[in-house]
Each structure stands twice: as structure tokens, then as C-alpha cells.
Amino acid sequence: MGKHILLLGAPGAGKGTQSKRLASEFDLEHVTTGDALRANKDMDISDMDFEYDTPREYMESGDLVPDDVVNEIVKTALQEADGYVLDGYPRNIEQAEYLTEITDLDAVLYLDVSEEELVERLTGRRVCDDCGANYHVEFAPPEEDGVCDDCGGELIQREDDTEETVRERLTVYHKNTEPVVNHYRDEGVLVEIDGEQTPDGVFDDVAEVVEDA
Template sequence: MSEPHVLLLGPPGAGKGTQSKRLADEFGLEHVTTGDALRANKHMETEYGTPAEYMDAGELVPDGLVNEIVKEALQSADGYVLDGYPRNLDQAEYLSEITDLDAVLYFAVSESELVDRLTGRRVCADCGANYHVEFDRPETEGVCDECGGDLYQREDDTEETVKERLRVYEENTAPVVEHYRDEGVLVEVDGEGTPDEVFERVTSVVADASDE
């Protein structure tokens, strides 16, 4: 078969970004995220305008425009790992019209674990490298290993904000998870443990899908 089409779902902090990059490398796939696709095509003309018009104004990019950008990104890829889309049922239905999925993985992680992961994240103010106070510490506390910049906690990584992000995710995206579960294509993956342990579970599912 052709290269697999893989969709990763899960709440903020579940590890989708880390695992999708590793999957892309392992199977030679395109790593497609909504943010990257919008930035790569920010001047693409659509009936809704260009992504740049919304991004530069700090406004939410409408679903119709996001759909067009994702379609463009997927059409230029043989196999792909899709991360960060669809975020609602309308987008999920649109996705089914433009592509076929070989594997849909949902990362199951407890809320307490998600809060620990997200509130412990630290970001370099200069180069943007990510660390964690427990799981991925820099050699010198508060200092980036890559460039020596200062590490800080993002405003949206405080406990109060994290819990609100998880609530919004549950409200908007949980129906997407149920949509794929009802279709019988969803595979729930234990998202807790080390990144290597989770990656082993993920690659097993994708390898099985590739063999079918």
C-alpha cells in the first residue's frame, strides 16, 4: 500500500507533537500541523481571504479557511501524520471528504498527568527550546542548553489556565474522538509513561495499519 495516513488525537499535553514528529521520521511521512500549514500558506488566496489577514490581526482563522489549507497540505503528501486537526465535527466531516485515514490514534492521559506536564513546561525566551522541570531538565536550572537563554513559564501554562484549556478541549474536540470511536476506527493508546514507551505503542499501531 502507499504510505500510511495517520491522525493523532488527544488533549493538550498528551504528547501528540513529540510522537507525531518521531512517527514522521520513522515512517518517512509528512508531519502536518494546522499551525505549520497556515504559516507555510499564509498568503494563499481563498474565498475567506488569506491566513495572514487573520493571523496578523490576531484573530481566529475560520474553519473554512483552515479546511482549505489542510487540504492543500495533504494533497502534496503521500503519507502523513496529521496533528491538531480536526478540532470539531464539521472539520472531521470535511476531512473524510478529502482523504482516507489508515489509523486514528487517541492518546489517553489522566487530567492530573496533563496538568503536571503542562505546568512544568519551560521555554527558552531566545530560541524557543522546550524543557520540563521534572521530565526534561536543562543542565543548569533556568538556562537553555542550546543557546544559554533564560527559561520561563508561558502564561498559558499556569495551572488555572491549563485546566481551562483542558475544559475547552473536552467541550470542542471530545465529540471528534467519539465520532471516530463510533466509526470503529479509533485506537486508544496509553499516553502515560516515557516518550520511548509511548512511541513503541504508537509504532505498533501504525505498523499494523501499514500492513493491512
């Protein structure tokens, strides 16, 4: 049976990068609410009586998608996976308690990165408008400025990667998700990783914890 790993960290901490490597190295499913929500961003949720009628409207406004919608997406994804790396969930205490009800975790890791480093990382991110490949103007630039190495598509800055939106996302993160980190820390299960190392250095620390889980 595959391991059940939870990776926590602020937006830009490197959860996606490390989760993908973990998934590949340990043959786990990479479960991210971000991908699931983007895949379902135009889902009609008008019957749930929320402020907006689709997840897209929440994402574009910088607000968080309601727990009930996210919970259903995550529950289905975890049930379909043998082992998994969960990335981007839970985002608040209620989701953390829900997660405890639906699954058992083998390891909980937290990538610790300073706020200014997070802003620098996020505002420099560029995404291919065609194939979705990720680049960074400083850390992982394309061979030709503004052009995707893989498919030649145009590289764009996503709306949620502008500095104003990034700082808003971090404010929301601190308010809602830092209590989740403290929750697992209080339970004595949180392993803190220095997220400002090189990606390889971070992965070495993360993989060591997962191997021992």
C-alpha cells in the same frame, strides 16, 4: 505511498512528541495546525468577517481559530505531503467531516491521559525564546535552570501554558474535541493508547499500530 495517520489527544497528551518520532521512523510529514498557525499568526483575516483580524488574537485569548482558516491550512499541507502524521486536527465534528472529504486515513490513534496529569505536564513546559526548543521543569529540565542547552537562549513559559489558560484550553477541548474521539470510536477505527506510559512505551504501542495499518 506514505501512510496517512491521525493522532488525537488532549493538549499535553504527547501528540507532538509521538508525531515527530512517527514522522522520522516511517518517513512521514509531520502536519500540525499549531505550527502552521504560528507561522501565519499575523495573517490578515479581516476580510473573513470574524471576531478577530488575525489568528494571533485568537491564540492569545485562548479561543480557537475559525474552521475556515484552519481548513485551508490543513488541506494545503496534506496535499503537499506524500504520507503524513496529522497532529492537532480535527478539533470538532465539522473538521472531522471535512477531513473525510479531502483524504483517506490508514489509522486513527488516541493518546489517553488524565486531566490532572495534563495540567501538570502543560504548566511545567518551558520554551526557548530564541530557537524554540522545548523543556519541562520536571520531565525534561535543561542543564542550567532557565537556559537553553542548545543555544543559551532564555527559557520562558508561554502564555498558553499558565494554569488558568491550561484549564480553559482543556475545557474547550472537552467540549469540542471529545465528540471527534467518540466519532472515530463509533466508526470502529479508533485505537486507544495509554498515554501515561513512558514516551518510549507510548511510542512502541503507536508504532505497532502504524506498522500494521
